[in-house]
Amino acid sequence: MNLASRDIKHNIGRFILTTIGVGLLLMIVMGMGGIYRGLVQDATLLIDRLSPDLWVVQKDTRGPFAEISRIPSNLEDRILAVPGVLSSCGFVSHTLQRERKNKPWRITVQGLSWPQDKGNWLPIVAGRPLWKAHYEMLADESLKLPLGEKVKFGKDIYTVVGLTRAMSSPAGDGMAFFTLTDAQSIQFDTSGEATRLERSARYARAENLDLGLTQPQTMERTLGPVSQLPALGPPVISAVVVKVNRGINPEHVQSIISKWPDVSVYSSEKQRQFLLSGVVERSKKQLGLFRRLLIIVSAIIMALIIYTLTIDKLHDIAMLKLIGARNIVILNLILQQALLLGILAYGTAYIIGHWTFPFFPRKVVLISHDLWLLAGIVILISILSSLIGIAKALTVEPNEVLA
């Protein structure tokens, strides 16, 4: 006869409510871990998806994920000329905030080096990759843009031609992919008046250069579009991602490019480390602290619940002792209830979590390692929390039945 299950059956309503309460608490612990995993996954998504061998960034900066990096777009061609380089693509990434349906709408603009890169490597779940050099975009599902939707950024209108899944920035904003030139246009979109002022300023700058004095035709070009005057225009891309030929050691290429005075070059792993140690580290510590606190709170709450359940049964426990029950019978009664409470609360946390996590504002990623670890912790705190109840039960004297 199992006394623990009989007692639970007798107080089933209270036990269910307690289980749900502890389960919700464990769900938050589970969710915290999942949010951290989601944070790491979001942060490293592009690095992992692009998987280049090298990242070339502005000199003495840590790359586009850690800080602002600005390099000229013609660096792509310079790098392509390095022996052993298979491909080099400009990398442009920036975040916009607009209003959509009267709500703030954040979108991370990502440039693709069209025509080499049409976005075929992306997880496209509907539509197609980019086919045209301009005015097409791929949007992540989280941006809630339907296929064929036309969206105005700056002076131009872009059509959603494909939808991606689970592509979000380290900040958790949904990504949209454009050709590199469109991404730049969106990034550097300025009003007509600002353009006129910039051209005047550029003209004034060129006038003071030898080039302007010796090459009068250059002066005329300063008044044209930026794209026609790259040498005088502002730096326009964040980084260049480089892939090396098969059989070539990326470190060899890295050693060549790193000698250039205007850029820094990092391996993908290094870029990943910068990202995790910079952008994610503080969030990781914060979430880790919350998780630990919540586990302690859960343990205290469980201990109090088990203690209260034991106190409620002290008279029965004294009676059990009086009729000669061994301590193991009493220990089993309390420990089994604590374990059952812990296991069922964990199951409740898992089920409710699976149901609610997709609606969380940040991505929650549950991995089996974290789930098993939490299950182990729950079993441990169930045992520890039952110890207080067991200690109390074992000190009860059988003569308390007579009280």
Place this chain on the structure above:
Amino acid sequence: MKQNSNNPVTLKAENLTKVYGSGHTEVVAVRNVSLAVSRGEIVALLGPSGAGKSTLLTLLGLIRPPNMGKIIIDDTIVFENHKAKVNVRTFRRQKFGFVFQKTNLIPFLTAAENVRLAMEIDDQPAKASRKRAMELLEYLGVAERAENMPSQLSGGEQQRVAVARALANRPSLILADEPTAALDSVRGRQVMELFAKVAHEQNAGVIVVTHDHRSLEVFDRTFEMEDGQLRESGSQ
């Protein structure tokens, strides 16, 4: 010291003394009490509140150790002065049945399970304990309430289930502390007669602490307790 001479002595207490506190707060609850109870015999412990009846019962039931004296159960010395000579919990499980004013049935077990519990904690097979539990409930006239929870039973029915539990392990001795105090006179008398029946038919020694003088004729012997001292006041 008088006893039923036909049956073997199951309980023998010699010069039991129990003292609470020390120095100027010292209270002698039981003073130099000797008593012997045979199997099949039912005895009553009478006396006013505070006379030491319940304390004596806890000493005889191995619930508290005496300060002085000896307790012998079925020829085994269990307590000598304050020292236990055996595992008292095991001894209680195997040799004793207890019934109290409050029935102390486990509230989350059915009537049958309450009876089975006493046997299962003594490692008796589940099938055998189920069978005996039903036999006992039938014997005590509450078989039809076997699957009811204690809260669904009347006071008299609960007391019968408690008696069934006390009998479950075929004890040598049943100790009852004010078992009829919460019952009306009719049910109180029924319970006392039940104890007499149990003593005679189940061949167990029964000691009942009671204030109830209306049913004294069911007892083989009666003892009066006053100021911790015991004296025999009557026998049938």
